[in-house]
Amino acid sequence: MSTPLLEVKDLCKRYPIYGPLGKLFPPKTHMNAVSGLSLQLYEGETYGLVGESGCGKTTTGRCILGLTHPDGGEIQYQGHDLTKLSDREFRPLRRDIQLVFQDPLSSLNPRQRIGSLLEEPLIIQGMEDADARRARVLAILEKVGLSEEHYFRYPHELSGGQVQRLGIARALIIEPKLIVCDEPVSALDVSIQAQILNMLTALQREMGLTLLFISHDMGVVRYLSDRIGVMYLGALVEEAPTDDLFADPRHPYTQALFSSIPDLSKRGKTHVSLGGELPVRTDEFQGCVFHTRCPYATDRCRREAPALREVEPGHKVACHQT
Numbered sequence: 001m002s003t004p005l006l007e008v009k010d011l012c013k014r015y016p017i018y019g020p021l022g023k024l025f026p027p028k029t030h031m032n033a034v035s036g037l038s039l040q041l042y043e044g045e046t047y048g049l050v051g052e053s054g055c056g057k058t059t060t061g062r063c064i065l066g067l068t069h070p071d072g073g074e075i076q077y078q079g080h081d082l083t084k085l086s087d088r089e090f091r092p093l094r095r096d097i098q099l100v101f102q103d104p105l106s107s108l109n110p111r112q113r114i115g116s117l118l119e120e121p122l123i124i125q126g127m128e129d130a131d132a133r134r135a136r137v138l139a140i141l142e143k144v145g146l147s148e149e150h151y152f153r154y155p156h157e158l159s160g161g162q163v164q165r166l167g168i169a170r171a172l173i174i175e176p177k178l179i180v181c182d183e184p185v186s187a188l189d190v191s192i193q194a195q196i197l198n199m200l201t202a203l204q205r206e207m208g209l210t211l212l213f214i215s216h217d218m219g220v221v222r223y224l225s226d227r228i229g230v231m232y233l234g235a236l237v238e239e240a241p242t243d244d245l246f247a248d249p250r251h252p253y254t255q256a257l258f259s260s261i262p263d264l265s266k267r268g269k270t271h272v273s274l275g276g277e278l279p280v281r282t283d284e285f286q287g288c289v290f291h292t293r294c295p296y297a298t299d300r301c302r303r304e305a306p307a308l309r310e311v312e313p314g315h316k317v318a319c320h321q322t
C-alpha cells in the first residue's frame with residue numbers, strides 16, 4: 001500500500017484513579033483508556049473502528065483531532081507528529097481534520113441561524129468575501145440534502161436526521177481531508193441512519209475524503225467501511241479489509257461480536273458469547289486484554305500480551321492461538 005494519510009503509532013492515554021482520600025494523594029493507579037494502539041488511514045478509504053462502549057474509540061478519535069492530549073505515542077500527518085505541535089502550529093492543519101459526532105446540537109449555539117452557523121468556520125479560516133461565503137453555504141446545504149429554505153432556520157427547528165446533516169455540512173464546509181465520525185447515526189432511527197450513511201458514502205466519493213468511522217454497531221461499520229479495526233479495552237485486537245473480517249473473523253472477541261449479529265451467528269461460525277464483567281485496564285493489568293472473558297484463555301494469555309501480527313495480507317490479529 002502507499003504511504004498513509006495519517007498514521008497513529010503506539011498511542012496511549014491514561015486517566016488517574018485516586019484512592020479514598022481523592023486528589024490529596026498521588027493516584028493509586030491509572031485507567032489505560034488507550035494503550036499501544038497503532039493504525040494507518042489511507043487516502044480515500046473508510047476505516048471503521050468498532051468495539052463495545054468504553055473501549056476507547058472516542059479517546060482515540062479525540063487524540064487524532066488534537067482535542068485530547070495523549071500520554072504516549074505519535075500521530076503522523078503530513079510530516080508532522082500532531083502530538084508534538086503547539087496550538088499555534090496545529091491550527092493550519094486543523095482545517096484538514098474535522099469531527100462529526102453523535103449529538104451536533106450540543107455544540108451549536110441555539111440562537112444562531114443555520115446560515116450563520118455554517119459561515120462561521122469560513123470566517124475563522126479568513127474567507128472575507130460575504131457573497132462567496134453565502135454561495136459556499138448554499139452549495140453545502142444542497143450537498144447534504146438541506147435547502148436554501150433552511151438558511152434562516154434555527155437548529156432546534158430541524159429533525160434529528162436534519163441536525164446530523166447540518167453537523168456533516170459544518171464539518172465539510174472547509175473542505176477537510178479527513179473526517180472523524182464518532183457514532184454519527186447512533187441516536188437516529190434505523191431508516192434515517194441508512195439515509196445518512198448513504199449520503200456520507202456519496203460525499204466521501206465525491207470529495208475524495210478519508211473517513212475514520214467510529215461505532216459500537218458492527219452492522220453499521222460493515223455497511224460503509226473498506227477496512228475495520230476491532231477494539232477492546234484500549235487496544236486493537238483485529239484489523240482486516242471488511243470482506244475478509246466477515247468471511248474469517250479470527251479473534252475470539254470479534255467472533256463474540258459476530259455471534260450477537262443474528263444473520264451471522266446462523267452461518268455456523270464458532271459461537272463465543274461475552275460472559276463476565278468488562279475489567280478495568282489498570283497499570284497492573286497483565287496479559288491479553290481479552291483473557292478475563294476469553295473461553296480459550298491459557299496461563300500464557302494471563303501473563304503475556306499477544307502482539308498484533310499479520311496472519312494474511314492486510315489481516316492482523318492479536319491472539320496467541322491464531
Ligand SMILES: Nc1ncnc2c1ncn2[C@@H]1O[C@H](COP(=O)(O)OP(=O)(O)O)[C@@H](O)[C@H]1O
Binds near residue numbers: 033051053057058
Ligand atoms: N476525561 C476522562 N476522565 C476519566 N476517564 C475517562 C475520560 N474520558 C474517557 N474516560 C474513560 O476512558 C474509557 C474509554 O472511553 P471512550 O474513549 O469514551 O470509549 P468509547 O468511545 O469506546 O465508548 C472509558 O472507561 C471512559 O470512562
Ligand code: SF4
Binds near residue numbers: 289319
Ligand atoms: S491470546 Fe488467549 S486470551 Fe487472548 S484472545 Fe487469544 S486465546 Fe483468548
Ligand SMILES: [Mg+2]
Binds near residue numbers: 183
Ligand atoms: Mg464513544
